[in-house]
Amino acid sequence: xxxxxxxxxxxxxxxxxxxxxxxxxxxxxxxxxxxxxxxxxxxxxxxxxxxxxxxxxxxxxxxxxxxxxxxxxxxxxxxxxxxxxxxxxxxxxxxxxxxxxxxxxxxxxx
Numbered sequence: 001x002x003x004x005x006x007x008x009x010x011x012x013x014x015x016x017x018x019x020x021x022x023x024x025x026x027x028x029x030x031x032x033x034x035x036x037x038x039x040x041x042x043x044x045x046x047x048x049x050x051x052x053x054x055x056x057x058x059x060x061x062x063x064x065x066x067x068x069x070x071x072x073x074x075x076x077x078x079x080x081x082x083x084x085x086x087x088x089x090x091x092x093x094x095x096x097x098x099x100x101x102x103x104x105x106x107x108x109x110x
Contacts, residue, residue, distance in 0.1 A: 004062040014056045021049050 025045045033041065055061040060071050 014052050017052060018049055021045050
């Protein structure tokens with residue numbers, strides 16, 4: 001434990017920011033933006049909220065550099081996973097759609 005004491009004002013400020021960002025997320029969800037941008041804006045707000053929680057409520061801002069490297073490495077790994085998933089999903093449009101079973105008219109069995 002780092003022994004760093006965070007003032008209550010900081011916690012209340014971060015809490016108010018998180019509530020405000022949640023309200024912005026709700027507002028953005030109700031506003032019609034072009035389809036890919038709606039998700040991008042929501043993910044950007046979620047990233048900001050996650051960063052605030054990690055830095056202040058998990059006390060990463062006041063810890064050693066090794067802990068900060070571990071957190072950044074976790075985000076880097078998450079970025080790799082999201083990139084690979086999106087590369088799979090976004091390239092599926094070139095795969096032909098299945099048209100179902102082909103039916104052939106055959107002679108009835110004797």
